[in-house]
Amino acid sequence: MAQALVVGLVIGGIYSLFALGIVLIYTGSGVLNFAQAELGTFTLFVAQILIVEHHWPYAAGALASIVLALAVGVAFERFAVWPLLDAPRVTVAVATLALLALAVALEITLFGPVGRSLDPPITGHSVNVIGVYVSPNQIASLALVALVAGALAAFFRFTDFGLSVVAAAQDQEALRFLGIPLARASMFTWGLAAVLSAVAALLIQPDIGVISPSAYSGIFIRALSAALIGGLGSMRGAFLGGVIVGVGAAAIRHATVGTSVTGLPELCIFAAVVLTLVFRPQGLFGAR
Amino acid sequence: MSEPAIQARQVVAGFGANTILHGVDLTVERGDCVGIFGLNGAGKSVTMKVLAGLVPVRSGTIEVFGADVTHEPPESRVPRGVAYLPQARQLFPRLTVEQNLRLGGYVTRRTDKAKYRHVVDGVYERFPRLAERRNQLAGSMSGGEQAMLALGRALASSPEVLLIDEPSAGLAPSVVDLVLEMLLQLRADGLTIVLVEQNIGFGFRLVERAAIMQRGTVVYEGDVAHLDTARVAELLGVGRLLSHQLRQPTRET
Amino acid sequence: MTTTTRSHRRSTDIALILLACVVLPPLTGWAMPDLLSSAHALTLTYGVSLGIAALSLNLLLGYAGQLSLGHAALLGIGAFVASVMVDRFALPMYAGWAVGGLAGGIIALAIGIPALRLRGLYLALVTLVFGATMQASVLRWRFFSHGSSGASLPRRWWFGDHILINEPIYLSMCLVVLVGVWLVDMNVLRTRLGRAFLAIREDETTAQSFGIDVVRYKLLAFVLSGVMAGIAGALYGGGIGLVTSDEFGRELSLRIVLIVVIGGIGRRWGPVVISVLLAIAPTLPPPFRRYDLVIAAAITLYNIVKLPEGLAGFVARQRAAPTGPPVDVEQLRGINLATAAGLTSRPRSTDLLVVEGMSVTFGGLHAVEDVSLTVPAGQIIGIIGPNGAGKSTLFNAISGFVPSTGTVTLDGVPVHRRKPHERAGLGLGRTFQNIGLARDQSVRQNILLALHPFARYGDVAALSYARAARGVESVLATIADEVINGLAFGQYADTPVRQLSGGQQRLVELAAVLATGPKLLMLDEPTAGLSPAAAESLATRLGQLRDEHGQSILLIEHNVPLVLDLCDYVYVLNAGQLLAQGTTQELAAMPEILDAYLGGTVLA
Secondary structure, three states: OHHHHHHHHHHHHHHHHHHHHHHHHHHHHOOOOOOHHHHHHHHHHHHHHHHHHOOOOHHHHHHHHHHHHHHHHHHHHHHHHOOOOOOOHHHHHHHHHHHHHHHHHHHHHHHOOOOEOOOOOOOOOOEEEOOEEEOHHHHHHHHHHHHHHHHHHHHHHHOHHHHHHHHHHHOHHHHHHOOOOHHHHHHHHHHHHHHHHHHHHHHHHHHHOOEOOOOOHHHHHHHHHHHHHHOOOOHHHHHHHHHHHHHHHHHHHHHOOOOOOOOHHHHHHHHHHHHHHHHOOOOOOOOO | OOOOOEEEEEEEEEEOOEEEEEEEEEEEOOOOEEEEEOOOOOOHHHHHHHHHOOOOOOEEEEEEOOEEOOOOOHHHHHHHOEEEEOOOOOOOOOOEHHHHHHHHOHHHHHHOHHHHHHHHHHHHHHOHHHHHOOOOEHHHOOHHHHHHHHHHHHHOOOOOEEEEEOOOOOOOHHHHHHHHHHHHHHHHOOOEEEEEEOOHHHHHOOOOEEEEEEOOEEEEEEEHHHOOHHHHHHHHOOHHHOHHHHOOOOOOO | OHHHHHHHHHHHHHHHHHHHHHHHHHHHHHHOOOOOOHHHHHHHHHHHHHHHHHHHHHHHHHHOOOOOOOHHHHHHHHHHHHHHHHHHOOOOHHHHHHHHHHHHHHHHHHHHHHHOOOOOOHHHHHHHHHHHHHHHOHHHOHHHHOOOOOEEOOOEOOOOOOOEOOHHHHHHHHHHHHHHHHHHHHHHHOOHHHHHHHHHHHOHHHHHHOOOOHHHHHHHHHHHHHHHHHHHHHHHHHHHOEEOHHHHOHHHHHHHHHHHHHHOOOOOHHHHHHHHHHHHHHHOOOOHHHHHHHHHHHHHHHHHHHOHHHOOOOOOOOOOOOEOOOOOHHHOOOOOHHHHOOOOOOOOOOEEEEEEEEEEEEOOEEEEEEEEEEEEOOOEEEEEOOOOOOHHHHHHHHHOOOOOEEEEEEOOEEOOOOOHHHHHHOOEEEOOOOOOOOOOOEHHHHHHHHOHHHOOOOHHHHHHOOHHHHHHHHHHHHHHHHHHHHHOOHHHOOOEHHHEOHHHHHHHHHHHHHHOOOOEEEEEOOOOOOOHHHHHHHHHHHHHHHHHHOOEEEEEOOOHHHHHHHOOEEEEEEOOEEEEEEOHHHHOOOOHHHHHHHOOOOOO
């Protein structure tokens, strides 16, 4: 059980990164970005090709995929989000759906239906920490998630620009009459969310293993569930929601090994999402 | 130094199919304290938003210190010394007092952090209450404290013109007096103030000049000293509520 | 006479189309097997079932404005349930379609009840998570698929074992179902169902003020959509003969959304044509085969950003100059048409509206405090007061849009526990300060929307456009025509209201409300946006309504002279409380009213 919980914690931390991207964009632009996870998946494919087929070092391939994600995120913001600033939010949401469909379609056509593989960056034996085996990758992943969380918290709190991004989520008009350009905050939000997606996809890859378009399709659902349970308006909620979903799913899977009912963790997450929406639409950690 | 702080000429503006301002003329000299008065729907708040750049102008021109800003976005007017304080205040409720002030001084901080420090110290000195609560969330403060914070945030950009929309709305009478005192102090310090006010009694204690609006145009612009209750009531369009007119049972033709 | 001929012609057309659907594919398959091979017929079958799925989503998204991202799961449920019926219970395939559709509808109802209570994209979120859950869980259950190999779905013609039909004939049957779904879809649009959906898509509050039960109609749209999706899934499954959960995943859901967006949200031909094209694309040579989905996604993205009008209704923020006839209040005729048509009754009470002890609190702030007022039948009652006095809030509380304490009695019926649409149905007609019309809809549609409470026929009658629905609709259409002619708006009957000027919109709103023969007419700032002359003549017209038709009116107005001239009795509101009340003469003795307007301080 403890082993399952640690695995859940590691995965949950990665869900948190995806969920954080969803929350950032939702609070900043009022839009659900349905392509949030797929962007990272797509750039992960690119990284795999660079590293395995073109023999780039892992770090270089990973960095290239992150830069690509940043470019796509910023380009999408310039091309589709900013021009639709005054349009109903559902229009922009449908635009992100189209981006998702484009990413999926490109994955299927360009990378084919075959499964690819990518060796994790750090190899080595698992370490026994108080009775639980943890792989170096898992330790690195947890450390990186914590680092990102800390860095972002500091950025949003202590820099004027970070503060203006947070403020933009609360009142865009006020930002404008205080003389703070809104465009940069919006571009930054989408760029940051894209980078988070690419980083999270790289981190989750060793856990999923094979790289194929369908293998990653469930991540967005987990991340979205995390964001909804934690609260779409709360960055803290996104983090805790990710951990709740990760650990919860792992615990349920562990507890129900051998039952004949397929997909119990998924059913439970669905139920949790519906219950949250009905009884606490702002999420567990969201302020009304 | 000759050009006025704000000069609006024949401004037409509105939303969608509705035109709300039908050619507004307004002149605010440097150091003036001007009140815009009128009933609901007269176009007072829209006039302020047009001056702040938040509502686009359909025709006519707006100048700030002689520069044509008619089609400039709001964020370019702040560096020209214009600060706007909306009726709803629009504080950032989930940020602290200090963070709200920091965003108010965003433009100043980018060029001159020391100047910002000086300005914000001045704000804290003016409103010791804010200094006490600098780490409290804006959304959790009382109405009076929020009014102070909103004013403080507007002052943090060290403006030369303050556009302030209904500072007395929704405040307890004791707080209204406090706000009046603060604004009188600012006026004494030489700040140019344009004020929209529903509460004419409050407004007339503060301003030297008045612009009275009816149905999207300015029907009177001049010194407050030339006005009395009957004249104001007529200019506002509620002259019929004057008791001597009410007693006339005849209908208007 | 002409109507009968037209409907006769229409049924002939439908019969011909059906005949073509039934005869053409088998005939082609038999005469020219190269042109319509079994494989081709299967491809087209896939296209047709995709088309039905697209119509299903279009009804939900294009009409009611609700987005489902788990539509594939509804198709999957239809297919798997059909498989249980046909494969396990050896029923004919029609039974599979019917039960599959039913299952889709029931599941939609179950998801919709929690999800549609909330506004916005919540349905999209819940269906997205639902779709993934179904694919990962329920559709993989042994009950459906006997393990992982999938569930078989034979094309069983009749009870028993060996009567299966070939692909071209199956295509015929799918086409017949498509025609049926198409007809139902048309019926939705020409009855109150479609009008209610479109109004909800535009603005839920406005829809409510027309007397539309928003939650019920959103649910209805989703259930209809679920039934259509279930049928589409069953048809699709019958085409391939073996259903696996992998087919009903995210990609299919996305594909359906893309089809609707490219084909044109709210249209019928576009989505169906795109469906068939997308089904054919993989059989074409590259680049179509390889890049069909990429191209579709790219077109969608381009459409959304560059041609937002393609998303009919979502971004129709046109900046075109207002058109339409000049605002002429004298033209305001067509009063009480609904009453004349026997759809409403005249009020019976002498005190038509009685409000007692009404209070409204917003987060500790008393917006309205202990207000009581009475509107006697046949009088015009005015409410005046300075900004922020709580006049509009009081109006919203009386019509049920904001919760309040205290009692409201309309023509002897206590209504304070009723929803806004119920109060509207009981004869409380109102206008809004910012005009309560569905602005993307035409003038005629808005008048029909105002008559919504009188469109009394069953949902089934609406879907089949049965005699009951036809009869009521023709009465309502006559009333709408009379209102439009009365306004001399004939030329602009089909113009979207958005393109009219503010004054014209106000006139249309008023005419639409008056046509319903409201017992009480509540007007929120009716002269806002009107020229002084038009305001004057509106006041005259309102006076005539009272004097000639006995119309009772409750009125908020900032034009104080107008109120004092027009109203029989005036209430003065200040800071949420009643400051004074009386006739114009009685108010003369109360200097505090002017003080309230001027801010409580008498000037020098």
